[in-house]
Amino acid sequence: MKQTRDSHATAPSSSDGATRIERDTMGELAVPADAYYGVQTARAVENFPISSLRMPRSVIRAMGLIKRAAASVNHSLGLLDQRHADAIRQAAAEVVEGKLDAQFPVDIFQTGSGTSTNMNTNEVISNRATELLGGARGSKLVHPNDHVNLGQSSNDVIPTAIHIAASETIQRQLLPALSRLHRALEDKAREFDKVVKIGRTHLQDATPVRLGQEFGGYARQIELGIARMKRAQEALSEVALGGTAVGTGLNCHPEFSGKVMAIISQETGCRFQEAVNHFEAQSAQDSLVEASGALRTLAVSLTKIANDVRWLGSGPRCGLGEISLPETQPGSSIMPGKVNPVIAESVTMVCAQVVGNDVTVTVGGQAANFELIVMLPVMAYNLLQSIELLATASNNFSAKCIEGIKANEARCNSLIEESLAMCTALAPEIGYEAAAKLAKDAFKSGKTVRQVAQEQHVLPEKRLTELLDPWRMTEPGGPVGSAGG
Numbered sequence: 001m002k003q004t005r006d007s008h009a010t011a012p013s014s015s016d017g018a019t020r021i022e023r024d025t026m027g028e029l030a031v032p033a034d035a036y037y038g039v040q041t042a043r044a045v046e047n048f049p050i051s052s053l054r055m056p057r058s059v060i061r062a063m064g065l066i067k068r069a070a071a072s073v074n075h076s077l078g079l080l081d082q083r084h085a086d087a088i089r090q091a092a093a094e095v096v097e098g099k100l101d102a103q104f105p106v107d108i109f110q111t112g113s114g115t116s117t118n119m120n121t122n123e124v125i126s127n128r129a130t131e132l133l134g135g136a137r138g139s140k141l142v143h144p145n146d147h148v149n150l151g152q153s154s155n156d157v158i159p160t161a162i163h164i165a166a167s168e169t170i171q172r173q174l175l176p177a178l179s180r181l182h183r184a185l186e187d188k189a190r191e192f193d194k195v196v197k198i199g200r201t202h203l204q205d206a207t208p209v210r211l212g213q214e215f216g217g218y219a220r221q222i223e224l225g226i227a228r229m230k231r232a233q234e235a236l237s238e239v240a241l242g243g244t245a246v247g248t249g250l251n252c253h254p255e256f257s258g259k260v261m262a263i264i265s266q267e268t269g270c271r272f273q274e275a276v277n278h279f280e281a282q283s284a285q286d287s288l289v290e291a292s293g294a295l296r297t298l299a300v301s302l303t304k305i306a307n308d309v310r311w312l313g314s315g316p317r318c319g320l321g322e323i324s325l326p327e328t329q330p331g332s333s334i335m336p337g338k339v340n341p342v343i344a345e346s347v348t349m350v351c352a353q354v355v356g357n358d359v360t361v362t363v364g365g366q367a368a369n370f371e372l373i374v375m376l377p378v379m380a381y382n383l384l385q386s387i388e389l390l391a392t393a394s395n396n397f398s399a400k401c402i403e404g405i406k407a408n409e410a411r412c413n414s415l416i417e418e419s420l421a422m423c424t425a426l427a428p429e430i431g432y433e434a435a436a437k438l439a440k441d442a443f444k445s446g447k448t449v450r451q452v453a454q455e456q457h458v459l460p461e462k463r464l465t466e467l468l469d470p471w472r473m474t475e476p477g478g479p480v481g482s483a484g485g
Contacts, residue, residue, distance in 0.1 A: 020138050031138065036103045036131075038123035038138065044116035050109035055117050055377065056384040058165035060104055063121040064095030065164060066157055066241070067148055069263040070256075074150050077253050084147050087129035091142075100124055108381045112367065112374025114158035122148040151252040153244040155282055155372055160239040162380045166291055167236045167270040169384060170229050173391035178226050178298075181394045184402040185219035185305075188212070196470045197322055197412035198419045205419040208470040211322065211407055214308070221301040228298065232291035237271050243278030246371040284368040288379055292361035295386045299351035299358075302394070306344040306351075309401065313341055321411050326404035343401040350393040357382035416470045422449040425467045430458050 019030040022039035031042045068089050075085035094100050103124045110116045122144035127137040129148070135141035142148065149157075193212030200206050242257025244250050257274040265272045275281035315321035316339075331340030360382045364375035416422070420439040426449075427435040442452045450468050453459065459467070466472070 022138050034137075036100060036124045036127040036137065037105070037120055038127060038144065040119040040144075041106060041116070041123050044106045044110055044120065048107040048110045048116070050107045053108040053381060055104060055106065055108060056165065056381060056388075057098065057101065058169050058384055059117075059161050059380055060101065060121070061096050061098070062161035062164035062168070063117070063157070064092045064097075064125075065264050065267060066152075066161060066260065067121060067125050068092035068096065069260045069267075070150065070152060071148075072263065073256055073259040074253075076259070077255065079253065080147065080150060083133065084129070084142055087132045087142055088125060088148055090132055091125040091128035094128060095121065095125060100128065108377045110377055112376060113154050113372055114376045114380075115154035117377065118149070118152075118154035118157050119144065151244075151256045152241070155245055156240040156243045156278075158376050158380075159282065159285060159373075160241040162285075162288065162376065162383070163236045163239050164264060164268065164270070164272065165380070166288070166383055166387060167233045167272070168268045169387045169391075170233055171268070171270050174229060174387050174394075175226060177391040177394040177398075178222055178229070181398045181402065182219055182222040182226065184398045185215055185222060188402065188405060189216035189219055192407050195407045195409050195412055196416060196474060198415045198421070205421040207421050207424050208416055208419075208473045210474045211412065213474065214312075218305045218308070221305065225294075225298040225301050228294040232294040233270065235287040235290045237273055238275045238281060238287065239272050240275055240278060240281035242274050243282050247278035247282045249278065279371065283371050283373060285365055285373050285376070285379065288383055289362055289365040292358045292383050292386065295383070295390060296355055296358040298390055299354040299386075302390070302397070303348050303351040306347040306397065309405070310341045310344045313405075320415075322408055322415070324406040324408055325401060328400055341401075343397060347393050347397050350389045354386040354390060357386045417448055417450070420449060422468055422470075423453075425473055426453065426458065426464075429463075429467065434458070 018033035020033045021028050022031050022042075023029075024039045024043075026043070029039045029042050031037070031039055035041075071080060071085045071088035071092065074080035075082060080088075104117070104120055106116045106120050125148045126140065126142045126144035129142035130139055131137060133141055189212045191212070192215055193210055195211040196208050197211050197214075198205055199209040239257075239261060240247075241260060242249055242252055242254075244252050261272040261274060280286075309323070309325065312320055312323045313325040316324075325341055325344070327339045328342055330338070331342070332338040361379050364379035364382075365373070367373055367375040420442055423435040423439040423442075426438065430438075438449060438452055438456070438458065441456075442449045445452065447455075450464070453464055453468075454461070458464070
């Protein structure tokens with residue numbers, strides 16, 4: 001399910017320039033004759049000509065889910081007649097399905113509560129429902145406030161829609177992408193388990209590790225990332241719906257929120273429930289900040305993995321060259337034959353964007369004044385963009401990079417033998433100072449640690465061979481002593 005709406009979308013206009021006049025509490029305004037949106041949306045378009053950014057598709061879908069479920073619940077509670085309820089449900093279903101996306105022209109940088117987006121939704125559903133009942137657009141046969149927004153306020157609907165959109169996008173896009181990446185990394189961990197290579201700390205030679213151990217570490221990072229995203233969904237599960245304007249639930253049936261969220265939980269496959277405390281749910285959005293923080297942590301994990309992959313595959317002759325990455329495209333406009341680690345680079349750029357988005361969401365979370373938080377639209381945009389970017393980047397990273405990585409075992413073996421860190425295994429028997437001198441002698445002479453140790457007869461040959469076995473160094477045990485730093 002594509003989440004991000006076309007960032008270049010503009011307000012629709014009648015093909016022949018025709019308009020209709022609509023009235024709200026501030027007076028009259030011309031609206032394109034064939035628009036499903038109404039006067040309050042038109043005012044918002046005029047008031048906020050800020051950017052080309054629009055509310056994510058996933059949020060518009062969530063708005064449709066809320067309005068459709070609300071109509072059903074209000075009918076079941078005896079608050080909305082069958083005729084109006086059916087028309088609203090059908091119109092809201094078209095919003096859910098994306099058939100009316102062109103009717104949502106309001107900029108992200110609008111009223112901080114998202115009221116313009118809520119009224120945009122109410123008006124689109126109102127006019128489409130009115131049309132379904134045989135009425136004219138703008139006639140309010142189905143009223144945007146009295147019928148579509150019955151029992152609701154922008155202040156509880158918008159944060160609820162953001163929670164639904166975020167949790168559903170995590171469920172449908174991000175978790176499957178991370179699961180694929182986790183499997184790919186685990187597969188490589190098993191495939192490379194017999195490949196021993198040099199470890200590195202501070203970008204300097206360290207004691208040997210197995211290439212499979214490195215990839216196992218990456219797999220565990222993603223496994224923990226999956227767990228963090230599931231915890232984020234848990235934080236998002238409490239929603240503000242039912243609090244109406246300030247959290248008191250004024251003008252809302254006490255059973256409304258629970259019944260609506262039960263329907264939406266079933267439809268989305270994600271668990272939602274009425275907030276334990278509506279004043280917390282509407283006056284703050286710590287849950288969105290928490291979810292964004294989990295996304296930021298995931299971005300940090302992916303950055304580490306992508307950067308390691310780039311370094312391990314550097315070369316092909318003058319770098320580390322311990323792994324070979326799939327070749328995806330020519331890497332230079334001037335150097336023939338050069339192939340760059342472009343997939344890993346794209347991942348790191350996505351991660352940089354996500355970290356920046358988290359700053360915006362965090363600042364948005366601080367805009368919580370008394371009974372309402374007033375940066376909801378920009379929080380929604382950045383949070384949803386982060387989820388979608390991490391999902392698509394993770395899928396691409398798996399498909400075009402990780403799954404095709406090959407180990408260069410010969411290169412790994414040669415680098416181990418040349419490493420001065422091999423002397424670490426000798427330290428427990430010959431002492432730290434003697435092992436350090438051995439390493440310095442090897443460096444000055446250009447010889448390996450093994451060669452110098454043999455020349456200096458520091459240990460019997462058999463014992464030297466046992467201690468300098470790289471595989472043995474990749475497992476716990478052996479002589480006890482300082483292991484380096």
